[in-house]
Amino acid sequence: MNKLDYIVVGLGIAGIAFCEQLFAHGKRFVVVDSGKGNATSIAAGTINPIVLKRFTGVWNVEHFLPSAKEFFKKIEKRTGIPFFWDAHFYRILHSVEEQNDWIMASDQKKLAPYLTPEILKNENPNLNVPYGFGKVNQGIRVNTTLLLDAYRSHLRENGTLFESQFEYNKLCSSKSGNSYQHFLAEKIVFAEGVGALKNPYFNSGMLLPRKGEYVTFKSPELQLDKIVKGPYFIIPEGNDLYKIGATLDRNDQTPQPTKKARLELEQALKKMIQCSYQVVGQSFGFRPTVRDRRPLLGRLNGLHQAFVFNGLGTRGILGASSLAQQLFNLIEEGTPLPKEIDIQRFTS
Numbered sequence: 450m451n452k453l454d455y456i457v458v459g460l461g462i463a464g465i466a467f468c469e470q471l472f473a474h475g476k477r478f479v480v481v482d483s484g485k486g487n488a489t490s491i492a493a494g495t496i497n498p499i500v501l502k503r504f505t506g507v508w509n510v511e512h513f514l515p516s517a518k519e520f521f522k523k524i525e526k527r528t529g530i531p532f533f534w535d536a537h538f539y540r541i542l543h544s545v546e547e548q549n550d551w552i553m554a555s556d557q558k559k560l561a562p563y564l565t566p567e568i569l570k571n572e573n574p575n576l577n578v579p580y581g582f583g584k585v586n587q588g589i590r591v592n593t594t595l596l597l598d599a600y601r602s603h604l605r606e607n608g609t610l611f612e613s614q615f616e617y618n619k620l621c622s623s624k625s626g627n628s629y630q631h632f633l634a635e636k637i638v639f640a641e642g643v644g645a646l647k648n649p650y651f652n653s654g655m656l657l658p659r660k661g662e663y664v665t666f667k668s669p670e671l672q673l674d675k676i677v678k679g680p681y682f683i684i685p686e687g688n689d690l691y692k693i694g695a696t697l698d699r700n701d702q703t704p705q706p707t708k709k710a711r712l713e714l715e716q717a718l719k720k721m722i723q724c725s726y727q728v729v730g731q732s733f734g735f736r737p738t739v740r741d742r743r744p745l746l747g748r749l750n751g752l753h754q755a756f757v758f759n760g761l762g763t764r765g766i767l768g769a770s771s772l773a774q775q776l777f778n779l780i781e782e783g784t785p786l787p788k789e790i791d792i793q794r795f796t797s
């Protein structure tokens with residue numbers, strides 16, 4: 450038996466963020482991950498401090514953003530792979546009323562650090578921007594594929610990655626610890642994203658998978674080097690390639706890209722650009738969302754020293770590091786979680 454402090458199930462952004470806590474505190478652990486990926490591997494990794502529909506601040510952004518920046522810097526240093534950079538987002542304004550709303554929002558003390566008050570003129574003839582742009586500052590773009598690859602390699606080198614599907618019926622949880630295969634750990638943390646719907650110890654009614662799809666297109670004419678947001682984000686990927694998305698579908702649970710999403714995204718694209726393009730790909734994933742739009746963290750009933758890190762929703766890349774710290778402090782120090790993120794709000 451390999452004696453450990455922790456078993457972590459799942460290596461998306463939640464698993465990575467929790468591992469960073471374990472490294473920082475010198476804990477012995479193993480991560481069990483199927484390598485199939487899901488939300489983190491598909492996300493475009495835009496970290497945007499503003500809700501661009503309503504021009505309001507994202508929940509907890511003042512805590513999440515600095516924590517996310519530190520977290521990514523630490524991982525870059527640890528892995529030696531650069532995978533994130535500062536990014537601005539350009540919101541296409543659709544009317545004089547929206548221009549006014551933008552200016553009013555940028556005047557609010559809480560939002561001023563993130564919103565440039567001037568309305569910016571569009572200089573790109575291939576973009577359709579009749580009322581100008583509002584510019585969002587302090588954003589980040591994370592290449593999640595690079596991050597995941599770098600982190601997996603790092604764990605492999607440390608001998609802390611067990612690359613296989615976690616089989617719940619092989620977990621033996623008792624007062625003497627949690628044993629799984631040849632590992633015996635005091636604690637276990639489940640961070641499987643929507644994979645938790647197959648976890649028999651998890652009340653699956655708490656988690657609502659929300660499908661999101663991107664279309665990738667090529668357009669040598671477009672010559673766009675910034676991230677713009679109209680009905681959807683257009684995200685430059687280099688080599689004349691761009692992503693548009695992501696959709697949010699509450700009902701579709703099918704494990705493949707859909708024609709419906711492609712049509713919806715192409716319709717939006719045609720409103721946003723006025724040059725030719727060619728669709729070259731489509732991708733999808735499922736966001737682990739919760740009814741009240743708050744994460745699901747805390748103790749999992751029915752097992753010994755078992756915990757959940759899930760429900761990261763539509764902005765998990767932003768919130769994961771700060772939330773991981775809160776979960777770690779609960780487990781190791783007994784620091785209570787804020788009620789709004791504690792899984793017990795659904796179970797008690």
Ligand SMILES: Cc1cc2nc3c(=O)[nH]c(=O)nc-3n(C[C@H](O)[C@H](O)[C@H](O)COP(=O)(O)OP(=O)(O)OC[C@H]3O[C@@H](n4cnc5c(N)ncnc54)[C@H](O)[C@@H]3O)c2cc1C
Nearest residue numbers: 459461462463483487488489495615642644661764765766
């Ligand atoms: C289309 C799309 C776009 C998005 N865009 C953004 C964005 O721009 N910015 C942002 O902040 N957020 C974005 N999000 C949300 C963000 O991606 C999620 O909140 C976050 O990635 C969730 O991370 P997670 O680690 O909880 O889950 P996941 O990333 O799904 O990771 C779970 C991991 O657990 C593994 N796993 C599951 N079950 C098992 C098992 N039984 N055994 C072994 N391994 C298992 C899976 O294979 C996976 O590797 C987006 C999401 C989607 C779907």
